[in-house]
Amino acid sequence: MSVARAERLVNLVLCLLSTRQHLTAERIRGIVPGYADAPSDDAFFRMFERDKTELRELGIPLEVGRNSVFDTVDGYRIARRDYELGDIDLEPDEAAAVALAVRLWDSPELTGAAHGALLKLRAAGVDVDEATPAVVEPKVRTTEPAFGSLLAAVQAAQVVRFDYRRLMPTELRTRTVEPWGVVSWRGRWYVVGHDRDRDAPRCFRMSRIAGEVHTIGKPGAFRRPENVDLMRFVANRGGDPSTPHTTTVRLWLARDRAAGLRRRATVVGEQTLGGEPGDVVELELFHPDSAASWIAGFGPDVVVLEPEVLRKSVLEHHLAVAR
Structure with missing residues (x-):
């Protein structure tokens, strides 16, 4: 869809949502930007009919009716009760x-x-x-030139080839990769896949890719392995991506509170803490140290029992808020 047509459709929806009356096609022609550019009446009506069909296909309820018995032409509007979520x-x-x-x-x-x-x-x-x-x-840069090409290659399951800049020693090497996915980690983008040159899974930081990314062969040339944790693989820089390593975290949750944590945790017992009844739960985390601010966000409804490092980290977040 062209930009001009997309803007015209948005303006049409806003116009029909903003009125309680049924607007005739001629009134819409004078109100909505874009319709005045039609060279003739026939051209306008063809354009308007296409737009109405487009809106209906998008699921937008276009209401047709007349404001009074004296009207001779149908009008259009979008009822908010039908349109709003x-x-x-x-x-x-x-x-x-x-x-x-x-x-x-x-x-x-x-x-x-x-x-x-x-x-x-x-x-x-x-x-x-x-x-x-x-x-x-929460902050990821997607300004790397290789991002779009690699993302498209992942979606098409197409082999890519690019020049990659190594740090130790500093040199450029050509890599041929079956890309499994793109992953963000600590504000940087990586592509993870099977390196055909080394016949092993590898990850590559996009900012170190020099020049263009070239596709090789036809789409659908490979299949991504199942049960591969790309995020963990990037975090560990080279471990077996099919074998995740987690840390068991034990928490106290106030009774009937912290639903966001409960959905991911397993209740293993009950405990009264500070006179408040609650549940003891266990949660598997890949990087418990980085979850401190998330857990601290639940306030007094959650207390970390173990590990000690995470408990202290959450406490530091609470003290910072108190200060």
């Missing part, structure tokens, strides 16, 4: 994940769709500006 009940961590997704996919190819989803959620009264869990990187 219903009630959406998101937990704080789920709302934070939505906000994070919008900030994460900060690239020209993906920004539009992400912001569209965010606007719909805000229109439904969902607060998506909650603090983002620290277990996921």
